[in-house]
Amino acid sequence: MLAVLSVLFSGLIFGIGLSLAGMLDPTKVTSFLNILGKWDPSLGFVMLGGIIVTTFGYFFIFKRGKPLFEKDFDLPKKQKIDNKTIIGASLFGVGWGLVGLCPGPAISALATLDPVAFVFLISMAAGVLAKKNIVK
């Protein structure tokens, strides 16, 4: 029960953080990518704030040796940088630049009840499922 509540709390804080940061506003996100025009550097501050907290926090959490409610940490295995990393991230960047939404804010945007958010989520899910069937 406590484990489930912790996960819910994490999700809540993530959603609130994304909202305050301005990540749910596609115009703000694309303004960050618009370095040739009127550039809004705000998203750099989101990344910086998040990375500073997470880097220090992870250090102490990993030092404990194990998480509170699981036997072990479940971390991605060290993988080589391959074509998939480059191709995948490039495709993601194109979509991100076109609409200004990445997966986290796309989920949070459902809270606005804007039909566009639902359309985006369904198309994004189609992309995830397409990958499962195309790339091994």
Add this chain to the structure above:
Amino acid sequence: MSINWTDFTPMLSSLGGILIGFAALILMLAKGRIMGMSGILSGLLIPNSSTEFLWRSVFVAGVIAGPAILINFDLINIASTPVASGLLLYVAAFCVGIGTAIGRGCTSGHGICGLSRLSARSLCAVLTFVISGIITVSILRHVL
């Protein structure tokens, strides 16, 4: 290039980033998991066990409930005007889905968690998607 001072929100964006960082810490401390939205979502679409399905759906519920609370109490005005519409919207969302699935991560997983773990693959992914996003926006706004 010129700075857009009117829309620049360094304090609020830093605060948001710090909260996102704490969310990642809570998930790692409690479940030992990376807080990557694309990974959590793809695990929901293709679940491999009921316990996996449970924590992922609870997390997603929180991610929606967070802003819902802010909106409900009028604490924030969330602009959700899409930059794209019609076919472009479908194509863009599809690219985000398939791209994060192939590249195994998005802004939260690679950008916040991966960089904090000093992952070279995440650094490569972040540089790639930021550059690709910049090129896309530049073409849309300055070429077409």
